[in-house]
Amino acid sequence: MSEQIMGLTVQEAKERLAQEGFNELPSQRKQSAFSIFIGVIKDPMLFLLIAAGGVYLFLGEVEDALMLSAFVCVVVGITFYQERKTERALEALRDLSSPRASVVRDGVQYTVAGREVVRDDIVVLREGARVPADAVVVSSAHLYIDESLLTGESISVRKSEWDGKEKLGQPGGDGLPFVFSGTMVTQGHALVRVTRIGVNTEIGKIGVSLQSIVEEEMLLKKETRILVRNFAIVGMVMCAGVLVAYGIYYHDWIRGVLSGLSLSMALLPEEFSVVLVVFLAIGAWRMSRKRVLVRKSAAIETLGAATVLCVDKTGTLTLNEMRLASVVIDQEIMDLDVFDIKEMPEKYHALLKYSLLASHHDPFDPIEKEIHRVCNILSYGDVHLDDRWTLVREFPLSKELLALSHVWMLAGTNAHIVAAKGAPEAIIELCHMDHMHGEDVLKKVDAMSQKGLRVLGVAKATVDHSDRIQDQHDYAYEFVGLIGFVDPVRPSVAQAVQECYTAGIRVIMVTGDYPGTAQFVAQKIGLRNVGEHMTGQDLAQCDRATLQMRIRDVNIFTRVVPDQKLAIVEALKANGEIVVMTGDGVNDAPALKSAHIGVAMGRRGTDVAREASDIVLLDDHFLSIVEAVKMGRRIFDNLKKAISYIFSVHIPIAGISLIPVIFHLPVVLFPAHIAFLELIIDPACSVVYESEKAEKGIMKRNPRNLKKRLLDRSTFVISLLQGLGVLIAALVVYFLALHWHFSEEKIRTITFVTLVFGNLMLIVTNLAQYKNFMQILGNGNKALKYILISAAFFLLVILYTPFLRNIFHFSALKVNEILLSLCVAIVSIAWFEIYKRFMQKKVRISANDIDPS
Secondary structure, eight states: OOHHOOOOHHHHHHHHHHHHOOOOOOOOOOEEEHHHHHHHHHHHHHHHHHHHHHHHTTOOHHHHHHHHHHHHHHHHHHHHHHHHHHHHHHHHHHTOOOOOEEEEEEEOOOOOOGGGGGOOOOEETTTTOOOSEEEEEEEEEEEEEEEEHHHHOSSOBBOOOOOOOOOOOSSSOTTTTEEEEEEEEEEEEEEEEEOGGGGGHHHHHHHHHHHHHHOOOOOHHHHHHHHHHHHHHHHHHHHHHHHHHHHIOOHHHHHHHHHHHHHHHHHHHHHHHHHHHHHHHHHHHHTTTTEEEEESTTTTHHTOOOOOOOOOOIIIIIIOOOOOEEEEEEEEETTTSSOOGGOOOOHHHHHHHHHHTTTSSSSHHHHHHHHHHHHHHTTTTTTTTTEEEEEEEEEOOSSOOOOOEEEEEETTEEEEEEEEEEOHHHHHHTTTOOOHHHHHHHHHHOOOHTOOEEEEEEEEEETTTTTTOOOOGSSSOOOEEEEEOOOOOOOTTHHHHHHHTTTTTTEEOOOOOOOHHHHHHHHHHTOOOOOOOOOOHOOOOOOHHHHHTTTTTEEEESOOOHHHHHHHHHHHTTTTOEEEEESSSSSGHHHHHHHSSEEESSSOOOOHHHHHHHHEEEOOHHHHHHHHHHHHHHHHHHHHHHHHHHHHHHHHHHHHHHHHHHTTTTOOOOHHHHHHHHHHHHHHHIHHTTSSSOOTTTTSSOOTTTTSTOOOHHHHHHHHHHHHHHHHHHHHHHHHHHTTTOOHHHHHHHHHHHHHHHHHHHHHTSOOOSHHHHHHHOOOOOHHHHHHHHHHHHHHHHHHHHHHHHHOOOOOOOOOHHHHHHHHHHHHHHHHHHHHHHHHHHHHHHTTTSSOO
């Protein structure tokens, strides 16, 4: 054994391990639970939740304090989960980059942990093994490597032996003498010498880029934080004003403190934070029922605002598996998508039989697996297991000839059967075809390649047992035919792409595959502008400004490496796009993490891709992305309605709390009254609005403009008018009760009942943008019915149960007084129903003006 094959000595390996470290990615510094908690507490929204709990606890409302404490625990748990996300992605990378490895040391073969492989180690690679580090090929036999995790190419690439001069390059390309950490051996065996370990490998570079990418904060969280802050400032100013007014004008500081606390409870917008958590949590649960796992619930809303969907071809648009698509015999092409394999004419059977004879018995290569599958259907699958057949010789692929031959001995005959398959040019050479015949074959190959097929030629020969042939070229081969394979497009992809276009979402293909194959797939799925494309080489020559300009028109990017996928995402973001990136390989992880929303494939996706993503499609159905977009839009619509409702309902509560105090009139709302109103507001703004169905045509409109706030000007004005309407209605009843000289308890009661009815009216009228009041009540929202019935029931129980009536400082009301409150409340929102009617007609007219073409 040569010095090179002897490998390092055991002592040299130990010294190198001590000097250069383990073959793994470095661990991140772990944060303690306490440090994460301290970071979360700094969030103003959570701080207000805790403060609200303290107010409730101070007032003796233990149940409400415990409820808010539970929400605090939920928020802390979600934040802790997100903090762990990057660390889990890196752990998945370490697991993938550290398999078991067979190394040669002191001329002896050892099996060691992948993390213990060192630079200059000689590693033995066999079929099914995962490469433990980046290396050069010292010697090999028929070595094929699946590099799809790094390049996105669905076909295994052939490896050659290193000449000692060629510098280590990037993954991708046929006939290169380099292998890379994390890739899989699909055929052959080899000895390789390790050149790079750990973070210096290609997969290690991806890990470093994942570590350096800073995830952007979700837009909804930013907006709700601003809303909460503004409400809190207004509330604190008003509370301080009430306290000072009582102290100065009425010299009653104790009552001033109590009134200030009541007003703070009326104004404190703790529902904003609660609603955000509830909406997204329930939204994630609903999506899980559709086989979509949401790893970061806030991502659902951002997905609904997406403008660009970047799609990885292999495994996302396609199945990432080879399927026999065409066969050629006697210059006649038969496409198998027209015929069932079982109905294939008999004249093609020999072509498949010799393809099988030229394949491995237990293959890893996807093409050979497909040949086995088809031959099993045709009852030729037992050819390798038949005792009559014996493999006597194998001629592997080489740099000089991209074809392999298997020589078989068939018992009971005096002949050897030879089967060959490989590149069509190599098979033409083996068959010693004349120029004209060879050109005819290559024309068929070109026609098949135009359809995105991977084409192989097949030949056969027969020789006598006694012949001792040493070279493939010496057999008298006869050309049998051509077989073409395709990585099939997923059945639902074309429909999903069209729905994306209908929803105003642009679709871009980003793949490591060749331009011809990518354009063929793009045409098949209905991608726009398929004539334009950019390769990885084009991207390497583009500066950032040029890429930002080119990317406005180009929808196909081919032969790209991980850094370039990341550059594409960053360029789209710089252009103001909201980017969704889908993928399933290690090479997709940086782009998945950098995109606004990363969507990974669950079944075929790697752990690295899943851990770097926000959403995982458990069934790998591309159509599920469209469902997720629809869900995101529905959630945002309903969240906007809930926020509008919360804002409007706090206006009459705050007004009724403040006005009697200012004018030194009988106080209406005590903390218990506000707590009762919160029992209606909390489930209404969360469960009722969350369960509302999507508006009609939600997927026929463009994505929302992210510059438009959750509570924009028009929504703010409408909510303000709604709140003022209910406040005026409550004040009308309040002053009528004063005019009629009702007792203080009865004034409080009839005003409070009006507030409750007004609250219920606001819930119903805000549920739909265009439907009228009665249509909303009949739309099947069960949560709405439960809230309306429960609120009315408990209100009556309080009014007509003496014990509860005394606790709330109420008096009993007559039926006509209750009907008065109800009628006034209905009138308070009647204007908005008229406004919706007008908007409904406007939308109908606009829709009729649209050209059907």
